Amino acid sequence: MERLPKWADVVLVPLISLLLAAVIAAVVIVAIGQDPWEAITVMVQGSVMNSYGWGYTLYYATSFMFTGLAVTVAFHASLFNIGGEGQAQLGGLGVALCCLMIPWPHWSLALIGATVAAAAFGAAWAAVPAYLQARRGSHIVITTIMFNYIAAAFLIFMLVDVLRPDGQMDPATANFPETVALPTLNEIPVVNLLFTSKVPANITLFIALGMAVVVWALLWRTRLGYAIRAFGKSEAAAKYAGISPFGIIMVAMLISGGLAGMMAINNVMGEAGRLLQNSASGAGFIGIAVALMGRNHPVGVVLAALLFGFLFQGGAELGLWTKIPIEMRIVVQGLVILFTGALDMMVRMLLTWVFNLLRGGRAARGAV
């Protein structure tokens, strides 16, 4: 089987997958008696046609960038970190403790502190499955999933019994002080020329983009990244080269968990201003799809995160403005994940076949 040219593999395959997902989604919408053209119009209108929609799209995308990068780093070490959800929730706990217990004089200092706390809590939550994998061979997929449940239960305990202020009804922490509120895009000079009304997307977006650069440099420009990728390709070869499997598994998972945890500065500190139950709201899982679709490359992850941000925001708009139930967005997300992740090979094989056909035709003409 001959291979695809690189541009087709990177650009064409995801595009066709998306198109297929959109077609099936349209069929579903028709099947429930609604107009798919109306649906796509509402989704596009509500998410990318005005600065308000962008404000939400970018807010969601920011979270997905962190969790997508988290999955990416682990993936390059051949570790499938499904635990982004739990790690992000623990990151939220770190952010909440940091914001509530330390009297920060200015949001910028609080941001640094909260970032460190979020990363540390997320990394700590990833450390246990990592250790179990590295020393005991317990499969990381199983343990990280289990740790998602433990995280959820632990967070409920913390929110109900420990952090909930007296007299408050809902399981959440107190509101963070005003001083630690992060500037949203409409409050940042220059950017506020584009974003005039209040939006949830905040300065964390730039941290996420920065982390994409850091992850790229880490993986492809440092010794550690080299060792991670080598280990991910072949554990036996890594041992030959003297790369410690234990060390790589631990370090890769700590970085991964740290990135997932950092997501909390976006949603907990940047948006909610307090820690709520189920704060990660599925972003940890979407990170898996984002990494898959982004081909485990930071550039791809950023682009895929934007796409999923659009789906998230557009899906919410559907629920608001059409008779299509909001659950439709879960269907659309599911289809996108199905086509870009699970059925990726199918599209690639079809495309390879088409390319070979074209190439064969050209070769035959050239031979005459």
Add this chain to the structure above:
Amino acid sequence: MAHAGYAIELKGISKAFGPVQANKDIHIAVPKGTIHGIIGENGAGKSTLMSILYGFYRADSGEIFINGKLTTIPDSQSAIRAGIGMVFQHFKLVQNFTVLENVVLGAEEGALLAGSLSKARKVLSDLSREYELDVDPDAVIEDLSVGHQQRVEILKALYRQADILILDEPTGVLTPAEADHLFRILKGLRDQGKTVVLITHKLREIMETTDNVSVMRRGTMVGTVKTSETSPEELAELMVGRKVLLEVEKTPAMAGKTVLKVEDLRVRDEHGVERLKGVSFEIRAGEILGIAGVAGNGQSELLEALGGIARATGRVELNGVELPLSGKGADGQSRRAAGIAHVPEDRQALGLIMDFTAWENVAFGYHNAPEYQKNGLFMDNDALRADTERKMERFDVRPPIPTLAAKSFSGGNQQKIVVAREIERNPDLLLVGQPTRGVDIGAIEFIHKQIVALRDQGKAILLVSVELDEIRSLSDRIAVMFDGRIMGFRDPETTDERELGLLMAGMTGKGEAA
């Protein structure tokens, strides 16, 4: 016009993969009832040609005649129907099925298995008698030796009534005795009127076994000759396109002080089975110690223990300094720092990351080396690429493109990348496992020269190879391993293949079992 006396006749077969012309206007005619050898270097297009014949690829142009009849072979089912059977280099057997089940697999008749199995049992016992293909039909594959597994593959083809049997590099994994047995089987098949196509790069097998031989070079068929009318030298020249030295040129060793001292080295595998059972030897500076033996008798474990990959017990001294054999300091990085370079037996599984580029692979194992760093934080990829270009030029790696993935190079060129990386570190001790496995003749000559040159610089070399010829021509001393022990040391000048063969089979000089 096709000739009915030919089992296979290919006319003008061409096949291109993108810009690479794997087969170019190939003509070949294989007479019925003969053993026909096809030789050529790696990448000469032998496997592509056979894959076309077996329906894995479709030729871009050309015609295939089977028994004089124009045949199209779009898939392997059609190849089987045309009477073609194929024995691959890597067996395609279900490990936890019995021989019988494997033979029947894919050729079951009816809804119930019992009928097919009892029919197969009868056919199998007939075939076994006829061709010396004795295999216990109820044995589970994973319990069988490699040689027996290969016989199962042949039985599978015969059970499907193959008249034409194609074998791809069949002796790569066999002991000399097993190989001899295989050739007896093949000759038996020929005498019964079957046609055998033998693909190999080993000239000796061609000379001993075949009736005719076709030589391929760079996608073209350079010629077909009667085996009885040619010589290994002529074939080698046809394969490579220039005169080739089949013997290694080297002067007597000028051995100096002891570099490596190994005492009672023992290794257990992950199941707790002792694989290396107390091995002791020394290697001096400027000396090549060759370890002969059938694969799987502890040689791999010896290399892994010395290379810091496997945990071991015992005592190992390098230049008088004891090396840790487990725990801290018993890893590849520490060994490299101590001055041990290691060309591993399996370059694709250990020595290279196949998806990495050539320049990334040049850093493999040496990614912490100071000359590959900059600014204290990053790897100096430019320096690495420049270094790779230099190494590629010095070791004649083709194509000399540092950004190409390791998997895109031929076996010989992959090995040159590994050898270049390890030798250029100027180690005190070089561990070399199977340096020329799957490597073409031209590259073998080059790699052998490099190893001898390193020896002549006064370095110690431990050479492990299952190729007895290689051991005999390169080594200054030979140690023979059997069942995790060294059976004895021999001088390559005074010993012969028979004596080494007996030691490899576990017999000491007096003939009793060890």
